[in-house]
Amino acid sequence: MAGSIFHRKRRKLKSEINVVPYIDVMLVLLIIFMVTAPLLTLSVDVKLPSSTAKAVETKNDPIIVVAYPDGRLGLQLPGDKAPRTVDAAQLEAMLAPIKAEQGNELRVLLAGDADAPYQRVIDATEALKKAKVTNVVLWTKQ
Template sequence: MAVTATGRRIRKRKLKAEINVVPYIDVMLVLLIIFMVTAPLLNLGTDIKLPDSHAKSLGTPKDPIVVSAYADGRYALKLPDADNVTMTPAEITRNLQGIYKQNHDATVLVNGDATASYQAITNAIDAIKDAGFDRVSLISRPVEAKAK
């Protein structure tokens, strides 16, 4: 050991190769609590007015199946090469289940009346989803078609 001029011994300290992570854990827990408290406040709904779309259509699918929801609460199913037939959502689900067993990739469209309630259109989508179809598209009219 080394000795100084006054006779004291100099101790060499060994370096520690570890990191004290306790302060980092404390900061992380505080941030976690802050985010947990503020996250529900960020999901509040706001009133918005959606813009009209001038986007071009992606194209008409070949032989689509169309489920219509009317303003008076009626529903109808139109199969390719057939007429529009009024049905209940349960009957639509049963008919679409048979089609789904034969063709998993069939195109299903929802044609909702502009004055139909949101619930009526949601019920039509639910009937399609209950039949097994994962992809459902909505039929809309472009802005320039409304003006004509």
């Protein structure tokens, strides 16, 4: 045995971190968040105030302004059966004498066509603002 030499193989220490368990944990967490995120409610409960007020009686009938999808405006005065087509400048010119006569008693109902984009309704409110109309109500179908 004198001639046999024992060669011991030295094991080198690994200086690497095994990241496989970390990846597994992260994938499980990702799946959990992906499943639970759509189930969360993203709304806020709001209790709206209520009122027992009655409708205000006025002596003047309201004026109806309609916003159409193509950008036209319709104006229906109290004696008219159907709205007539006007543009913003004509609307301002027609409402100015009525506003001067009725003052703050002037009531305007603004109706947006069901197919009209919201921008058309905003354009109609700007036209009413230029005509110095302050009492505007959005009219909806009940």
